[in-house]
Amino acid sequence: MLPNDPGAVRTALLRWTCGDEAAADFLNEIAEIARLADDIVDEDACRQRNVAWLLVRTMTQLPVNPFFVRHAAALAPIISSVVVQWQLSDEWRSSRDALKRQFGFVMREAVGSIVTAVAAIIGGYDHAKTVTEEFFELCHAGSKETVTDWIKE
Numbered sequence: 001m002l003p004n005d006p007g008a009v010r011t012a013l014l015r016w017t018c019g020d021e022a023a024a025d026f027l028n029e030i031a032e033i034a035r036l037a038d039d040i041v042d043e044d045a046c047r048q049r050n051v052a053w054l055l056v057r058t059m060t061q062l063p064v065n066p067f068f069v070r071h072a073a074a075l076a077p078i079i080s081s082v083v084v085q086w087q088l089s090d091e092w093r094s095s096r097d098a099l100k101r102q103f104g105f106v107m108r109e110a111v112g113s114i115v116t117a118v119a120a121i122i123g124g125y126d127h128a129k130t131v132t133e134e135f136f137e138l139c140h141a142g143s144k145e146t147v148t149d150w151i152k153e
Contacts (some may be wrong), residue, residue, distance in 0.1 A: 002031050016131045018122050022067035033057050034111045071136035078117045105147040
């Protein structure tokens, strides 16, 4: 998950997108959509409001983002893959199979694959690799959460 500091997030997004404002806006929308989806699944409070916000973002904001419009053919399959992994991660959280639980723990963060894809589109392989490492450091490196902690949620 991205940090709560909007300035730090914007700086990182612009660095990862080589200053492409539309690409940074696209990644920000994806982050907000993922956060809303998680909130809808995990919390009863404000569910209707969150669904409305999710619908607005996915139906009116994302489809007109210039970066998304230019690269929709490349991004749509990646987004679909992320959604599949996110759904399966929740199903696998309670699996009797320990390996599925481990994979589920990692797959729940598949949204980072969209960051990697955007970086690859903009700057190629080496840039995508660098961005993926930076994304991990910013969003995951400080976490102490374990598979066991996640399963208990």
